[in-house]
Amino acid sequence: MDIWIRFNNILRKVLFIIFFTDIFSRNRGNRVGLIIYAGLLVLVIINDYLRYKHLYKSSRTVFYVSIIVSIGLGSVLTFFVGGNITIYLFMILVDIAFLKDVKALKYLYTINALAIIFVPLFRFAWLDGISILQVILESPRDFLMMVILVLFSSASVFSYRALLIEKNRVEKLNKEIEKLTISKERNRVAQEIHDNIGHNLIALNMNLDVLFNMVDKEDKLNEIIVKCQRLTKDSVENLRRAVYALKDESIFENFSRSLEELRQNIADNSNIQIEYDIDPKIEDFSPEYKNILYTTIKESITNSIKHGKANKVNIDIEVGDRIQMRIKDNGIGCEEIVKGNGLVGIEERISRVNGQIRFITEKNKGFRTEIILPI
Known part of the structure; x- marks a missing residue:
């Protein structure tokens, strides 16, 4: 074309x-x-x-x-x-x-x-x-030839038009088939991870619990078991997030609607108030960007509830010559940021697309996350 x-x-x-x-x-x-x-x-x-x-x-x-x-x-x-x-x-x-x-x-x-x-x-x-x-x-022959020329030209142009329409229809169907195939494969992989690795980790954690009850509480082995239990629980949690991300395709289709569903789900299970202002242009960006932003928002809200004891979170996304996102809560904040798996995971996702991230906090002044993604 x-x-x-x-x-x-x-x-x-x-x-x-x-x-x-x-x-x-x-x-x-x-x-x-x-x-x-x-x-x-x-x-x-x-x-x-x-x-x-x-x-x-x-x-x-x-x-x-x-x-x-x-x-x-x-x-x-x-x-x-x-x-x-x-x-x-x-x-x-x-x-x-x-x-x-x-x-x-x-x-x-x-x-x-x-x-x-x-x-x-x-x-x-x-x-x-x-x-x-x-x-x-x-000149009837000339008149007839002009009529035939118009009809022939029309047939040629409209045939090409019909060919383009059919080509576009086939491409659209191919995209839908590809999308459906990817969706089925994502669900299959997610289910495979959940059924195999997930169950194995849970079984491992149960065995560690049994072992913990069998050993002397003062034994150094107990410390190793506790560390293994912590690692196992973290692995289960990370695995759960990965499976959720694989299955949750809606964020790729409508980011704002998915964010609203997330807010409603959190509101049903906690007392936190979530307010957001999202630039509608974000819908035009790739699924990778939407997934990064959505996962970062979800992780930040979890941290605000779990560690910050916040009851209000504000989320702003602006799209200009770059994407800027600010997430701010009114929690207790902290004097020194200790990066756990959640914050480290956010940084890794942002760095993969050459983005920038800052965590800003002071004691009793909340926690703020600022992200810049290149376009």
């Missing part, structure tokens, strides 16, 4: 140069006509440029009016100048063929096709001083 667009743009520029050359060669002794027709062609170029670059983002009505203006100006130039400028009406045919509104497409195509066929006939009739019917009767 990109190659087609580039080729189309180059071809248009070449044709406009030919049109200008045609106008100059046909109006060498007619300075007024030369200025008028060259000016009309400039208006054609400006109108086309605005339609391609700006009006396609505007209302459909404005876009359609621009096409009608092109047909009108092209018809005037074809009638008074003739020659190669007739090709311009065929160029408009390409624009009309790719309209999504079928009703507008039919009307505009009919107007353009009639202009292609009959404007040259009116020109010949005007130059020869005869009626258009006489032109058709004197």
